[in-house]
Amino acid sequence: MKKGIIFSTIFFITPVLFIHAQDGTSAPIDTQAEVAPAEVATSTPRAVSPAQTIRPTPIPTSATVVEPSPISEVIPQNTPENSELPLIPIALGALTLAFMGYAAYTLNAKKKTSNKQDDQEDQSHCFDIKKLMDKKLEEITDLKGQLEDKLKETGKEKIRETLAGTPEGKLLALVEAGEKEYNRLKGLFDQCMIEFEDKNMKLTKFEQSGFIIESKSGFRLAVDIGSYTPVEKLEGLEVDVVLVSHIHTDHFSIEQIKKLGPKQVYLNQECIEALGPETCASEIVTMKAGDDLEIGNMKVSVFEVDHGPNIKLVPKENFGFLIEVDDKKIYFAGDMFYPSGIDVSSLEVDFALISVGTFYTFGPEEAASFVKQFKHIGEIIPMHYEKTPETKEEFLRLIK
Numbered sequence: 298m299k300k301g302i303i304f305s306t307i308f309f310i311t312p313v314l315f316i317h318a319q320d321g322t323s324a325p326i327d328t329q330a331e332v333a334p335a336e337v338a339t340s341t342p343r344a345v346s347p348a349q350t351i352r353p354t355p356i357p358t359s360a361t362v363v364e365p366s367p368i369s370e371v372i373p374q375n376t377p378e379n380s381e382l383p384l385i386p387i388a389l390g391a392l393t394l395a396f397m398g399y400a401a402y403t404l405n406a407k408k409k410t411s412n413k414q415d416d417q418e419d420q421s422h423c424f425d426i427k428k429l430m431d432k433k434l435e436e437i438t439d440l441k442g443q444l445e446d447k448l449k450e451t452g453k454e455k456i457r458e459t460l461a462g463t464p465e466g467k468l469l470a471l472v473e474a475g476e477k478e479y480n481r482l483k484g485l486f487d488q489c490m491i492e493f494e495d496k497n498m499k500l501t502k503f504e505q506s507g508f509i510i511e512s513k514s515g516f517r518l519a520v521d522i523g524s525y526t527p528v529e530k531l532e533g534l535e536v537d538v539v540l541v542s543h544i545h546t547d548h549f550s551i552e553q554i555k556k557l558g559p560k561q562v563y564l565n566q567e568c569i570e571a572l573g574p575e576t577c578a579s580e581i582v583t584m585k586a587g588d589d590l591e592i593g594n595m596k597v598s599v600f601e602v603d604h605g606p607n608i609k610l611v612p613k614e615n616f617g618f619l620i621e622v623d624d625k626k627i628y629f630a631g632d633m634f635y636p637s638g639i640d641v642s643s644l645e646v647d648f649a650l651i652s653v654g655t656f657y658t659f660g661p662e663e664a665a666s667f668v669k670q671f672k673h674i675g676e677i678i679p680m681h682y683e684k685t686p687e688t689k690e691e692f693l694r695l696i697k
Contacts, residue, residue: 497623500648505547506631506680508650509536512622516593519557520618520629521548525683531556538592539579542631543604543615544568547683551575563590563597565614586616596621598639605634607656619646628674632658632681636667645673652681653692661691668696 460466499511507522517536524546531553539559541549544567554562555577562579564572569581584590586601598619604612617631617638626646630638633652649668652658658681659667668677677696682689 498625500627500678502678502680503530505683506542506650506652508629508680509534510595510620510622510627512594514594516595518592518595518620518622519559520620521631522550522553522557523547524550524553526553528552528556537561538563540592540597540618541565541568542617542629543612544571545608545610545612545632548632551577554579561592563592565616567613584616586614594622600638602631602633603635603637604632605657607634628671630659630667633667634658636670641667641671643672646671647675648678649674649676650678650680651692653679653688654681654683654685655688656685657681661688661695664692665695 456469457466460469497513501509501511503509503522504525505521505523507526508520509522510518510520517538519536519539521542522531522539534557536557536559539554539557539562541562541564543549543565549564549568549571551572559579561582562577563582563584565585566583569583572581584599586599588597588599590597590599600617600619602615602617604615615632617633618627618629619639620627620629625648627648627650628641628644628646629650630652634657649671651664651668653661653664655661664679668674679689679692
């Protein structure tokens with residue numbers, strides 16, 4: 298801005314100076330130096346009487362001399378007419394330089410402004426690309442899993458065809474039958490037959506992050522029994538209250554809730570809004586992070602946890618719970634990707650339920666590191682590994 302003012306001043310003042318040099322305020326132009334007139338020596342007439350005859354006194358010609366006065370000086374005049382011609386190209390040159398300088402400055406300022414805008418657009422564009430990269434990474438991960446499953450199945454089919462009718466083929470059939478039986482038993486073990494009991498309470502694990510906690514008095518609290526748990530497996534099970542950590546269907550499913558038939562269902566506001574016109578015979582109770590709830594003969598503290606960057610549907614609220622029942626404490630981490638929620642450095646619990654499935658939650662290494670932050674844990678129970686069962690085995694190996 299300052300440079301623009303300077304260039305503008307030069308641009309407008311230079312013509313004024315040029316015009317001033319051409320107007321009539323200068324002295325008249327003469328080709329000679331002006332000489333001040335000198336005093337001429339004269340004779341002073343003498344007073345004479347009338348009778349006296351006056352005779353002229355001859356004055357020699359050599360005696361008459363014109364001398365410059367002591368105060369005479371040569372006054373320099375304006376330069377000759379032909380010397381005022383260089384002023385025109387000088388003035389025009391100054392005008393040209395001023396205009397070119399201002400133009401250069403203006404173009405440079407516009408270029409800087411344009412570059413700054415381009416940088417901002419590039420930065421915004423980079424963030425858009427990063428979002429697309431994250432989305433594409435998630436798609437690639439899903440496709441990679443599907444491809445690996447297809448390759449495994451195709452490989453097995455090729456082996457079956459090659460070994461059909463041979464002793465090796467019969468052996469392969471026995472191996473596959475053994476694998477199926479093992480997976481069936483493992484499913485029972487993981488889904489609903491894992492019970493942690495003592496004289497006061499019972500804790501039963503279901504698919505993904507589902508649990509039913511039963512107190513000594515028989516009060517039952519179900520936590521996050523979602524769509525991964527088949528409805529048929531809930532036949533005959535009834536609970537008093539259902540507690541839901543967040544809106545994702547592997548934790549929140551109306552069909553499973555109705556099957557459990559609770560008197561009350563504790564939901565955050567986002568889950569309540571998702572119900573819409575859906576009718577539910579249970580009483581809906583709103584909860585939020587920071588609440589300390591009295592549910593039957595249990596106490597439940599609600600805290601917010603970080604689900605991480607890889608999920609498509611980002612929940613507005615995502616909870617973890619600290620549950621107290623029959624003098625026992627149960628820490629439910631929920632879908633935790635980064636260590637978050639309450640401070641666990643001074644926390645002593647009897648059970649810690651920790652997600653280990655990776656990508657959307659802790660992986661085995663992160664979960665193993667997190668549980669070391671507790672002051673004391675009696676029993677560590679992995680969860681959220683239905684699609685990645687190998688992460689459970691790795692986690693259990695790391696915490697031994």
